[in-house]
Amino acid sequence: MKKTIFLAAILLSVLVTNFLAQETPPAPAAPKAVSVPAAQEKKLANGLTVAVIEKRAVPLVTIQLLVKYGASAEDANKAGLADITASMLTKGTTTRTATQIAEAVEFLGGTISSGAGWNGSNVAITVTSDKVDQAMAILSDVILHPKFDQKELDLLKTQSLDGLTYNLKQPSALANYVASKYSFGEHPAGGTPASIASITKSDVESFYENGFLADFSIIIFTGEVTAAAAAATAEKYLGGMKKYVRTDAPSTRAEPVGLPFISGDKPSFAQRLLVVDLPKSGQASVGYYKSNPGVGRKDELFYPASVLNSVLGGGYSSRLNLEIRIKRGLSYGAGSSFAWRYNAMNFSTRAQTKNESAAQVAELVLGELKKLADSTVAADELVPRKSVLTGNFGRNLETTAGLANALADLYTFSVPRTELNSYVDNVNGVSDKQIKDFASRAFFGGDIIIVGDYSVFKDDLAKRFPNMKVDVIKAGELDLSNDNLRK
Amino acid sequence: MRKILILVMVAAFAAAAHAQVKVAPLNIKERTLANGLKVVSVQDNSSPTVAIHVWYNVGGKNDPQGKSGFAHMFEHLMFKSTKNMPNEKMDRLTEDVGGYNNASTWDDFTNYYEVVPSNYLETLLWAEAERMANLNVDDANFASERDVVKEEYRQSVLAQPYGQFNEYIGSLTYTRHPYKRGVIGDLDQLNAASSADARAFHSLFYRPDNAYLIVVGDFEQKQFDAWTDKYLGKVAKPSSTMPRVTEVEPAKTKEARFEKTSPNVPFPAVAITYLGPRSDSVDLPALRVADKILSGGESSRLYQSLVYKQQIAQEASFNIDNKVDGGVLYFEAIASEGKTAPQLEKSLLGELKLIQDKGVTATELAKAKNQLIADAVRGRENNDGKAIVIERAIAYQHDPMAVNSDIENLQKVTAADVLRVMKKYFTDNNRTVIYYSNAGGAK
Secondary structure, rough: OOOHHHHHHHHHHHHHHHHHHHOOOOOOOOOOOOOOOOEEEEEEOOOOOOEEOOOOOOOOEEEEEEEEOOHHHOOHOOOOOOHHHHHHHEEEEEEOOHHHHHHHHHHHOEEEEEEOOOOOOOEEEEHHHHHHHHHHHHHHHHHEEEEEOHHHHHHHHHEEEEEEEOOOOHHHHHHHHHHHHHHOOOOOOOHHHHHHHOOOOHHHHHHHHHOOHHHHHHEEEEEOOOHHHHHHHHHHHHOOOOOOOOOOOHHHHHHOOOOOOOOOOOOOOOOEEEEEOOOOOOOOOEEEEEEEEEOOOOOOOHHHHOOOOHHOOOOOOOOHHHHHHHHHOOOEEEEEEEOOOOOOEEEEEEEEHHHHHHHHHHHHHHHHHHHHHOOOHHHHHEEEEHHHHHHHHHHHHOHHHHHHHHHHHHHHHEEEEEOOHHHHHHOOOOOOOHHHHHHHOOOOEEEEEEOOOOOHHHHHHHOOOOOEEEEEHHHHOOOOOOOOOOO | OHHHHHHHHHHHHHHHHHOOOOOOOOOOOEEEEEEEEEEEEEOOOOEEEEEEEEEEEHHHHHOOOOOOHHHHHHHHHOOOOOOOOOOHHHHOOOHHHHHHEEEEEOOOEEEEEEEHHHHHHHHHHHHHHHHHEEEOOHHHHHHHHHHHHHHHHHHHOOOOOOOOHHHHHHHOOOOOHHHHHHOOOOOOHHHOOOOOHHHHHHHOOOOHHHEEEEEEEEEOHHHHHHHHHHHOOOOOOOOOOOOOOOOOOOOOOOEEEEEEEEEEOOOEEEEEEEOOOOOOOOHHHHHHHHHHHHHHOOOOOHHHHHHHHOOOEEEEEEEEEEEOOOOOOEEEEEEEOOOHHHHHHHHHHHHHHHHHHOOOHHHHHHHHHHHHHHHHHHHHHHHHHHHHHHHHHHHHHHHHHHOOHHHHHHHHOOHHHHHHHHHHHHHHHHHEEEEEEEOOOOO
């Protein structure tokens, strides 16, 4: 019934539009070229790379130290160690207490942030351009002389555990937490209650000793600063950063080996259906999760994957949002993304919907994946979706922090810095055939994960997915330390 | 006399400039069209993009009686069809060409905005005029967007552990003013609204004499002015009078206390709220300085006391919820594992008493100003950031030019000013205390 009304409304609006339209929008003027500033690079004697993008419009400078050593280097039973180590840097040095560090940075009008992702760790600060020297004095102190005080570590662990408890009450955050292990075969980078509790001062010290080395690191300056001034200040403050050329090759630096694409009989899209039961949850989170080991950020498939994602779930007018929100009002927003690794890409879709419509949304998501694999994307859809990517890219580079992050991303995955300047061409060069080819090989055999009030959608789920076994875990019984995900 | 004053000011300014980089003033051009539309523009040709904001003087406080959440739901309909545009045409003109668009509804206003490559400026001015003058509202769009808004409500209020807590801050602090209802409103009341209400709302409030056009970025002034006249200047000014909110929130006479619960709340939380000044009050700069001293970063008083030293809270903050007819000033904290709401309340009130008794130090004052100035520089880093600060000045100070005196006003704040505002608003009788905790949900 609802569908009929909807179709009638579309027909009506087409008729009305054709009949009454008298005006068309004025056509755009000729486009102007967007210039992306080039990165300048210099290596210091200790192996530390200094990268600079000068941007003079605003008196700001972002300084970011990137270390190519992150959560992938920690043991699963110490999940969260990389992030805790990075966070501990600002919690005291041999000459400054945590409070003194915060006091000094905030007196400069800045904020200092530190943390770890899967393939890297970073410490960053943004200050007005007259404060670069003072900011570097503090930044280098936290990088070179962290104290790893036991009391500070205890507090940080308590805060991390509280943060985890908080996150695990939210359907989407809980779904991503479970998917990290269940679908991606990783461990949650934010840690589990058990792993965080087990982290000791010596764990933190050895993670720091192994990772925070000049030859694994890049110090990035973006904003109102010259390359010469940046190199001089880097030399002055970080010229003494320890160099250590490793003989073993850390797993984060393994080269991509190519996608083990499926050939022959394809299995169905969703292989498994997992429900995490969160009674009285205000909404259900519905997602499809699929890891593709072997294809990393550096792989040439990065661009077809990015354009595909823009069509499927990147931005307001992408297919998932169109089908789930715009046409059916089932969610405030639906989308998808790839989380890139050095040697993997983790794909996921996301939508929160009322518990009653969880199974319907799961069905819609699978339908859209299948459509991408079955038919090519027409030019009138493909061209705009590429513009979404290139437009976002340009806007992200408008701020000094955005520029620094873009550069850090390239360094993390050892992608040539010139890709900053060739990104737009690379996106525009992706063909419809590449997308279909990619979709038909990369999306099979993933998982549907629903987090919500199972009692509400249980029957509808069984009806819509009659051939799939539903694995149900109560939220309170989750434990990612164990392979069956249960306590 | 006049000359001496100027000299003193120059000296003060020079001192400030020595301590801090200067926030460059925005070169604002302002004019009013014959139909009452006010146009504010800042030409900046440094990158080929442009930010376009249309600001309407209508918000959640103007919801029709018994239809809480209507102004926000209406905002969603502005992306549907018009006489000359099909549904979602705004996305075709923005997202599809590498730009973006969005809108937000606040208690006091609603804004619609786009950032696009500058060669699309004329197209977007046409489109904004189109939805100001010729919006269509049909039943199908109305029904489907109402469902979207319900999901928005579930996502932001029901599925967030502290979503309902945030709603209580407004609904329990105000007793009479429509601010009490909150912008997101009430699902049952939205069910009572119809497409006819939406058409009436559009003709009542979406009109040139109730709006500002703010454009920042890459254009030529003469060309921009001509386009504005051609497209937005043509929108007719209706003769009807707009209803305005006249309700006055009465001063509080004694402390009010509430205990509320929701499912899946991981830790107890507390809010201590006070009715604050109107948004154009001269007390705002001193309150903003106090805000930084109390909760601007990890060196701030609340973090140091509740989170770091006592370790009873995982989060503790002071907030200014600025509103035209009088905002809310509030403390808020979420307990650490095993800690309680009464412990949080006691500590927050202890910090309040400390600042009321002893004031703030010169170092704290200087640090707060440095933070506020750096925030201002970061906030104006791109065209959209500049458009946003102009828009807020229009909304809250009723003058776009106020963006250029804001920094100076902050610089003038003294320790005595901070002490005075902390004593003026934070009285026992003006206080509302809200405890929030878990009831049901996952074990």
